[in-house]
Amino acid sequence: MSAPLLSVKGLRVGFATEEGVLQAVDGVNFDLWPGEVVAIVGESGSGKSVTAQTIIGLTRANNARIEGSVKLGGEELTSAEDAQMRQLRGERVAMIFQDPMTSFNPVYRLGDQIVEAIRAHRPDTSKKQGRERAVELFEAVGIPDAARRVDDYPHEFSGGMRQRAMIAMALALEPEVLIADEPTTALDVTIQAQILGLIEQLNREHNLATILITHDLGVVAEVADRVLVMYAGKVVEEGTLDEIFYDPQHPYTWGLLGSLTRLDRPRPHRLPQIAGSPPSLLDLPEGCPFRPRCPHEFSKCSQYPGLEARLADSPEHRDRCWLTPEEKREKRMVEGQIGLEAPREVGRT
Amino acid sequence: MTRFVARRLIGMIAVLFAVSVIVFVVFMVVPKQNPAQTLAGKNATPLLVKSIEEEWGFDESLPVQYATMMKKVFTGELTSYKPRLPVSDRIVEGIPATFSLTIGAAIIWLFFGLLLGYLSAIRAGGWLDRILTGVSIAGISIPVFLLAPVLIYFFTNKLEIFPNGQYVPFGEDPAEWLKHLILPWVTLAVLSIGFYSRVLRSNMLDVMNEDYVRTARAKGLSERQVMTRHVLRNSLIPVITLFGLDFGATIAGTAIITEKIYSIDGIGLYAAEAVAKFELPPIMGVALYGAFFVVLINTIVDIVYAYLDPRVRLGETASS
Secondary structure, eight states: SOOOOOOEEEEEEEEETEEEEEEEEEEEEEEETTTOEEEEEEESSSSHHHHHHHTTTTTTTTTEEEEEEETTTEETTTTTTTHHHHBBTTTTEEOOOOOOSSSOOTTHHHHHHHHHHHHOOOOOOOOHHHHHHHHHHHHTTOTTTTTHHHSOGGGSSSSHHHHHHHHHHHHOOOOSSEEEEEETTTTHHHHHHHHHHHHHHHHHTOOOEEEEEEHHHHHHHHHHHHEEEEEETTEEEEEHHHHHHOOOOOOHEEEEEEOOTTTSSSOOOOOOOOOOOOOOTSSOOOOOGGGGGOTTOOGGSSSSOOOOOOSSSSOEEEEOOSOHHHHHHHTTEEETTEOOOOSSSSSOO | HHHHHHHHHHHHHHHHHHHHHHHHHHHHHSSSSHHHHHOOTTTOOOOHHHHHHHHTTTTTHHHHHHHHHHHHHHTTTBBBBOOOHHHHHHHHHHHHHHHHHHHHOOOOOOOOHHHHHHHHHTTTTHHHHHHHHHHHHHHHOHHHHHHHHHIIIIIIIIOOOOOOSOOOOOOOOOOHHHHHHHHHHHHHHHHHHHHHHHHHHHHHHHHSSSSHHHHHHTTTTOHIIIIIIIIIHHHHHHHHHHHHHHHHHHHIIOHHHHHHHTTTOOOOHHHHHHHHTTHHHHHHHHHHHHHHHHHHHHHHHHHHHHHHHHTTOOOOOOOO
């Protein structure tokens, strides 16, 4: 292996607002290799979607300040011309969105919207060729009766089928990178599994590098190779899927794992949750931003630790928590499972 | 489609019936004076009044009077009281003028309204947007009775480019027809240009935040393609509804001030005269004419609407 396909270094994205600069993403680093699925996990407002949208230049605006570097195959994207970014969207990096209900234009046929995507990059494609390709793509993503259904309008499709169509559109030009921004959030649980299965299958078949944005660790467990956990614009823990699930180091990750409901375990009295809510990005607490919600907070937490490998035997597993690995192993066990204890005091500092 | 047309036809009959009843009742319930008395003049003898009553049927019961009047509407025998002229003739004479005025103005207001709104929206917040916003607000604020004299003063009296009003039939002299209509068109269009540009601008700014616009960008469309194919296309849907209502109302003869100032002998002027003289037959005729076109144009708008938005299906329930 030489260089990663996509390399994000020190990415910072801030938005100027009336109340000051909102630092939505604050120093994110990761590499993405072909055929790999990297999951970015976090609550709303953690910066995961902004990170993904910044990669393909969708956050460019007058009030946005983007720092750091995003390289695709060695080519710098943060400073690329708008026209260059446009050529790369859809062609090399494709994106699918959370809500398939609203992500298609309701007034055009689905097939036509796919043809539009193809012709935006290959203007010499005839409408007929484009339509044939759309049928092919519909078949590839498992939409039955594809030849007829490409002429349907979005409202004639169910949610799951629409998300399949969305994936079909994303694959139209055989991109190298697929960014899936909460692809299953708006879907029924049974459909979620199907869509995740589809993403995984395509990822293998096409050696597609995938960034999966989600707040649902259950989704991550299905498909991800590596996981980045984000909180308040920063990565608080990163590692392989197994490292994150079986040896989580950051209390926030414990909380996310603890709030997964599982059928193979005794039913809890109350659904576990992480107390409190994420801090305002305009008014972050000093030190660790998770501190106000963390039951294990202590004196050192007034300083924010760097993202470092704290376990001798796994150098790629990094986190931002001052607790020692031994303390972590002990504190993360709640009633025999990984979780986050109820806080000593609920609320914010 | 057939079901849709059939339903609309029935709807139209119902609307026309309701309009005729309302006009009739209002006219009969708000009498400032017995119409026969008015017709007979101030110093008429009771005998004269009586004979006029009998002649026009004012002594009959209201339902009978209504039935007689409706019969006359359908046979085209409806006449005004004084002078005694057929209402249908006068409406037919007025139609070319009113249609020329309204259709021309509508084309101008739709074209410039959409153009200004589009430019304003794609440059939202910039200097062009601010200038266009100012222009639009000014257009909405200037009343027709002020705008028209100002235009006449400059373009007719000072510069002598356009003649002062009057209507020249197209068949008589197309060039003169155009020359005479340009000022009235502008006068009638200015308010709507301002209004439509504001509506389109705000629709477009809403649509720009839609998820499918983000999708369009994510698939690599150029900014112009995103704006025209996705943002503008979807923003037009509510504008079309508005246009149907406005255009219908104007065709129906509401451009009274413009017709009056430019001495265009159209439906609006006729309606104004009839109301001033308090004569039921022409009021009834104009009201029915107006209602007919309002319903007709809105039916056409509904058909266009279904074409613009595939989620709307004509005359069908949700089944597809």
